[in-house]
Amino acid sequence: MQPSIIIADDHPLILKGLREFLLERDYAIEACASDGKSALNFIESIKPDIAILDIQMPHYTGIQIAKICKERQYATKIIVITFEKDEKLYNEAKALNIFGYVLKEFALTEIENCIASVINGKPYFSPELISSLESKNPPSELNKLTPTEKKVLKLISENKTAAEIGLAFSISSRTVEKHKSNIIKKLGLSHKQNSLLVWTKENQEFL
Structure with a gap:
């Protein structure tokens, strides 16, 4: 059985492209939102298995929504998508137990692997992101x-x-x-x- 999913992104083309891509592969897309407030409302009302959220959105960012979901102990697993290869955002995501971090330029090639990993309870972070952040020495x-x-x-x-x-x-x-x-x-x-x-x-x- 496919997991129930909501998607939120304030870029209409990315939202449309991701939705159509997943629908073509028979994923259960329950709702789409173009801002963080609507996304949080959908998480609360629909209680989807997975929420795919843009990190930067009006009202609430994907990170802020993840924080709220953690505080309220919602079961929805959060995947964030972004163009940012930002170490601070990456660390915030890990601290909030976000399950997936996918770079938008690789979203269509990685999102299915990410969803599969998340369904099995394993976090997924874009390999490109990891390799760009891992070239550091132990503190x-x-x-x-x-x-x-x-x-x-x-x-x-x-x-x-x-x-x-x-x-x-x-x-x-x-x-x-x-x-x-x-x-x-x-x-x-x-x-x-x-x-x-x-x-x-x-x-x-x-x-």
Whole structure:
């Protein structure tokens, strides 16, 4: 059975092209939207399996919609499409557990592979995007961390809570928070909410 899908993009030609491409392949396209507000309304009313969203749209961006869906614990899996090979957007997407990140210039050749991957619970990111971002070295700050702190970082990158990390190490949540505070200091991060989570997503391949 094909997954139910909604599509949102403020570029009419891209929206039309993607919709027709998927319909020709018998995907169940439940609705299309040209702005973020309509897209969010469709997600709330239709509860599709997958929402394919342009990152930059009026009212709500694809990233903002993903954040709302995560906060409200909607089951809809988010795929974002964009022309941007932007590391910051990529890291935001990973931190929000977005399932797919597809570059628009490759959308028609990659979207089916992306949907298939998402259906199986596996994130999909455009290979072109990954290769353009992966030419970096491990952050030197990692050398300042103890083996335990590195293990804590890895669990944070896997979205584990302080309680879950404490359970893994047989320590209290308070001790975990102390580790996190020390890690933030050693990495030179701000104490803003999620700063550590975002850092771990940016550098997940080195953890």
